[in-house]
Amino acid sequence: MNPPAELFDTAAARRIDAQATAVLGGDGYVLMQRAGQAAWQCALQHWPQARRIVVACGPGNNGGDGYVLARLACQSGREVRVLHLPDDAPRTPLAQRACTDYLAVGGRVELSRDCLGSAELVVDALFGIGLSRAPTAAAAALVEAINAAGAPVLALDVPSGVDADSGAVPGAAVHATRTLQFIVAHRGLHTGDALEHAGHCLLDVLDVPAEAFAGVGATASRWNAAVLPGLLPPRRANTHKGESGHVLCIGGNHGSGGAVMLCAEAALRSGAGLVSVATRALHVAPLLARCPEAMVHAVEDAFDPAGLLARAGVVALGPGLGQDDWARRLWTAALDSGKPLVVDADALNLLAAAPRPLPQAILTPHPGEAARLLGVDAAGVQRDRFAAAYALATRFSAVVVLKGAGSVVAAPGATPRVIAAGNPGMAVGGMGDLLTGVIAALRAQGLPAFDAASAGALLHGLAGDAAACGGQRGLLPRDLLPHLRALSNPE
Structure with missing residues (x-):
């Protein structure tokens, strides 16, 4: 690399x-x-x-x-x-x-x-x-x-x-x-x-x-496109889907089904071999219609997610999750599973309300979520993004992607990384859900947590830059999906 x-x-x-x-x-x-x-x-x-x-x-x-x-x-x-x-x-x-x-x-x-x-x-x-x-x-x-x-x-x-x-x-x-x-x-x-x-x-x-x-x-260190080939080598000829990992995406509460759909499709486009989704029953049919490659499961009050968690290699937790009793039950089950996690959105807000170390996790907060996790205001986070990312990594014993312009990736005891990719057009709802899926896919394919977070943030930013060639204003998360596939296969 x-x-x-x-x-x-x-x-x-x-x-x-x-x-x-x-x-x-x-x-x-x-x-x-x-x-x-x-x-x-x-x-x-x-x-x-x-x-x-x-x-x-x-x-x-x-x-x-x-x-x-x-x-x-x-x-x-x-x-x-x-x-x-x-x-x-x-x-x-x-x-x-x-x-x-x-x-x-x-x-x-x-x-x-x-x-x-x-x-x-x-x-x-x-x-x-x-x-x-x-x-x-x-x-x-x-x-x-x-x-x-x-x-x-x-x-x-x-x-x-x-x-x-x-x-x-x-x-x-x-x-x-x-x-x-x-x-x-x-x-x-x-x-x-x-x-x-x-x-x-x-x-x-x-x-x-x-x-x-x-x-x-x-x-x-500053990560740009030149770093990717060393992290995402070509697959060996005699491979199978199990070698590329199994991601379970948990989320999609009432009114937020699109978030977990974006997460699942991003995981597939970033190379995950298998992607399962645990979501509300009303989102099963729309998700299958959009992405038939995903294995979608209805999760309601009587559903036990333990079997899904046992089969998964990595859990993407939070896109569209919400903070009600349904969300808290799934959040608790995922955290207690001991699986590697990528934690975003409302899962971060639930973590802020009940802090605990997550040494197997990658946290992906934007400045507002980071502020809630640290008990400060967003302006304080933005005044020193390196210090905030390091404080989060230390407090939760986790890898952290502090999103925003020049995303900072931090891990306990490691030199932080700055992502040299991304653009203002990516400031739109759903981009974070996409990032969660990308990072989870790379983690499932065997990258260590710090590298998966860094490469995922870079891949996501580069895809955003490629998609923005037609203009930043009006850029949508789904515009990144074809570029994720292309950029996941660097020469």
């Missing part, structure tokens, strides 16, 4: 930066010049026609990177203006050195935002990874002016106002066209609100020697 891209938090990034400086002779200006040069080359590559460039510089080393870029742009004959707030002249020795070099080639510094109006390219070098709170009022006004200028924006390392660790945006933040990260990729740029601001993320390692990374591990 192609290894997922490594992501780092700010503590790891700072340590690597310090070690790189030491390896390169102890002069931090070497790295700063490399960063500025890389940023200028990026600007030349993507905006070669830009003649009027405004570089917004902060007082720290991110601003120093901006001064290096400004000097190089000035020397190339561009009309360059460095813009900073009146109280934000360079403060660090490296930034002061970079500013001095910029002024020495005839560079100009502006304190008025008026210069943004004529810019053909704006470079954001205000804060980088150094800001984890909302910007001050003055800084926020500058950020909003950058966003309103109408010019493309190149952010250096991190769009100013975005928390590089969590992806949270606690106040005003730059909307970058592209973000050029230096040395390492920052985990916060790939989930949550950061996705609204980072634009297209690039990485330049600045030719840092490998020894600069010694003793520093990634704090997340």
Whole structure:
């Protein structure tokens, strides 16, 4: 399998930066010049026609990177203006050195935002990874002016106002066209609100020697389509349906039969050998008419689900389940069965009301469900999606897929994974039911829980992206089904 891209938090990034400086002779200006040069080359590559460039510089080393870029742009004959707030002249020795070099080639510094109006390219070098709170009022006004200028924006390392660790945006933040990260990729740029601001993320390692990374591990990984072939190899020639697993989908209470139908069909399209469904009697005929490959069983008050549970390899619990006595009885039976579970929707709400460890389970909450499981509000979950996913995995001893933009997959003691797939068109009822079936199918086919959750979330997101080629608005869960089959068979 192609290894997922490594992501780092700010503590790891700072340590690597310090070690790189030491390896390169102890002069931090070497790295700063490399960063500025890389940023200028990026600007030349993507905006070669830009003649009027405004570089917004902060007082720290991110601003120093901006001064290096400004000097190089000035020397190339561009009309360059460095813009900073009146109280934000360079403060660090490296930034002061970079500013001095910029002024020495005839560079100009502006304190008025008026210069943004004529810019053909704006470079954001205000804060980088150094800001984890909302910007001050003055800084926020500058950020909003950058966003309103109408010019493309190149952010250096991190769009100013975005928390590089969590992806949270606690106040005003730059909307970058592209973000050029230096040395390492920052985990916060790939989930949550950061996705609204980072634009297209690039990485330049600045030719840092490998020894600069010694003793520093990634704090997340980014999963994209290149990972799938190693997880979903071709089936052997002499196989049979039992080798591909048996998924039991439990749900479909009154008024919610479509949810368990979507779950069952997604499990079949993702390669499960057998799919059974336990649902309300009135949903049996419609489900069979839509999906005759499923083995559908009516479950009412006098029905004992123990036989179905005994035959199943994995249980997909929750799509359309509800929270009434019927739902609670099935929920209890499934949890007590000891079978591997994929738990979603109302099954998560029942778990929140009666918490218990589920070491054989994969939980798939959206932020609202995650908030109920943790006893916080959804905004608190979104402020730090990595921390929330880890807290859920620890509390329930389970694998967790925290859904949303840049879904985060966490497991106790494991490095979290960020899913680089999916789009806003998938924000529609039923998508989560589909995901439950996909993950259950991969778990039934023998993938360990953490890999099944990660590969399932990735497969689901990629299918959503393929289906959205015709437009995001109006995308339906069933539009993903043919793409699930195709993507489940990577070459």
